[in-house]
Amino acid sequence: PPSLPWPRSFLLKSLEQVRKIQTRNSELLEQLCATYKLCHPEELVLLGHSLGIPKAPLSHCSSQALQLTKCLHQLHSGLFLYGGLLQALAGISPEVAPTLDMLQLDVANFATTIWQQMETLGVAPTAQPTQSTLPTFTSAFQRRAGGVLAASHLQSFLETAHCALNHWV
Amino acid sequence: ESCGHITISVPIIRLGDPVTASCTISPTCSKLAQEPQILWRLQDGPNQPGDSQRHLGDGSQESTITLPHVNHTKAFLSCLVPWANSFQVLDQAELQAGYPPASPSNLSCLMNLTTNSLVCQWEPGPETYLPTNFTLKSFRSRTDCRYQEDSILDCVPEDRQSTCSIARKHLLLYQNMVLWVQAENVLGTSESPKLCLDPMDVVKLEPPVLQALDISPGLVPRQPGCLWLSWKPWKPGEFIEQECELRYQPQLRGTNWTLVSHLPSSEDQFKLCGLHQAPVYTLQIRCIRSPLPGLWSSWSPGLQLRPT
Structure with missing residues (x-):
């Protein structure tokens, strides 16, 4: 793989954090499936559009169109977005709350790892991003379905991130 | 009056x-x-x-x-x-x-992946004969721990305990933090030396579960002096890249362990040969986070097997 200005320890830690979040996120999806029988995100696409559940891009991180600084920015912005989405799901249910809390912490910690790496490289934006408007849920069902969609979007975001990071280790 | x-x-x-x-x-x-x-x-x-x-x-x-x-x-x-x-x-x-409290010593911490908390313990030092309060203090830092960023809520141990657990919500994983213990009574205050660590570098890993594989002779011809094994990583730590080592010893007086290093953390079929057929062997495995820094898990419970 091409040599990179990123220290190997940053890449290894980031990969471990991605796997940690993926494991936790899978737990969340399994719990939402077991508890509410919402097991197929593809069945919620229509609802996702009406709720406005966003997807975070990672276009600058693919090996074909790699742009380091923009890739880091996209990683951070994506984690920041999903962190906000997970917060919007607070109160989803007592069964899921512990997993959701831990997931939020893991996502926030990974965002800090990326932000500090940007600072070290001197490419950090001048200010932390501000949260874009998040979906509002008007029913318990919407909140649960929103949770499934957010978690599944996060899972594919992490998959892309893992491939990109793994490519450079 | x-x-x-x-x-x-x-x-x-x-x-x-x-x-x-x-x-x-x-x-x-x-x-x-x-x-x-x-x-x-x-x-x-x-x-x-x-x-x-x-x-x-x-x-x-x-x-x-x-x-x-x-x-x-x-x-x-x-x-x-x-x-x-x-x-x-x-x-x-x-x-x-x-007496005024002596400086607490031997501060060490382990990250518990089951409770998701950082558990620290220390030596309180000699008896002071006075009510003495111990507090685990910490703050977040950067790579070399020289500068303080956000401070973290003091961790107050339960009565007369020399251990304290910092909850996950106070931890910033994958970043360094500084920890120390403060001891205080009416006659004075003292502090332990400071510890600089990333909680994920002191994860307390549990060993994999080591199992014997029953390979039917039809599939693989029986080879004398061999054993088939499998192991899976400890679930809470499966997201951590690990390296493991296996040790085995015949249950005979005065024999030493033989070590097999640089093994993966998950193995569906592992053939171990070169063993004597007669005695029963005890086998154990342990793992460590690698290539990132980490601590060895304890050895798994002994598995007793007789080679083919």
């Missing part, structure tokens, strides 16, 4: 230090003789006169005594006067003595 009253220079002192006390008898104490000799008694020791006794301007009498070396951690000092054929205790003060 009581007849006598004791005042002490310092109620809690360092063991072996001197302490000065005075007992004042008020003039309104009519039942006593005009100028009674004021006496002192430490714990159940002899009654002894003070170093000096004098009149005060308001007509009261004051006796002063200095105990050169207090060597009781807790003692009662009484002020008495002769009365008929005996004595009367007019007042009593409690003396406490001990």
Whole structure:
């Protein structure tokens, strides 16, 4: 793989954090499936559009169109977005709350790892991003379905991130 | 209004230090003789006169005594006067003595992936004989731990425990933090040396579960002196890239362990050969986070197997 200005320890830690979040996120999806029988995100696409559940891009991180600084920015912005989405799901249910809390912490910690790496490289934006408007849920069902969609979007975001990071280790 | 009253220079002192006390008898104490000799008694020791006794301007009498070396951690000092054929205790003060806390030592921490908390423990140091509070203090930092970023909520251990757990919500994983222990009592404060660590670098891993594989002869021809094994990583730590080592030993007196290193953390089929057929072997496996820094797990429970 091409040599990179990123220290190997940053890449290894980031990969471990991605796997940690993926494991936790899978737990969340399994719990939402077991508890509410919402097991197929593809069945919620229509609802996702009406709720406005966003997807975070990672276009600058693919090996074909790699742009380091923009890739880091996209990683951070994506984690920041999903962190906000997970917060919007607070109160989803007592069964899921512990997993959701831990997931939020893991996502926030990974965002800090990326932000500090940007600072070290001197490419950090001048200010932390501000949260874009998040979906509002008007029913318990919407909140649960929103949770499934957010978690599944996060899972594919992490998959892309893992491939990109793994490519450079 | 009581007849006598004791005042002490310092109620809690360092063991072996001197302490000065005075007992004042008020003039309104009519039942006593005009100028009674004021006496002192430490714990159940002899009654002894003070170093000096004098009149005060308001007509009261004051006796002063200095105990050169207090060597009781807790003692009662009484002020008495002769009365008929005996004595009367007019007042009593409690003396406490001990030591300022020594610096706590051997601070170490482990990240518990089951409770998601950072568990730290330390040596409190010698007994102080005084109520002493220990607090685990910490703050977030950057790579070399020289600068303090956000401070973290003090971790107060349960009574008389030398361990404290910092909850996940206070931890910033994959970043360094600084930790130390502060000990405090009325005689002083001390601090342990500081520890600089990333909680994920001190994860307490559990070993994989080592299992024997039953390979049917049809699939793989039987080879004498071989064993088939499999293992899976400990679930809470499966997101952590690990390296493992296997050790085995025939259950014969005086034999040593043989070590197989650089093994993956998950293995569906592992063939171990070169073993003697007769004896039963004990096998164990352990793992460590790698290539990122980490700590060895303990060895897995011994698996007893007889080679083919």
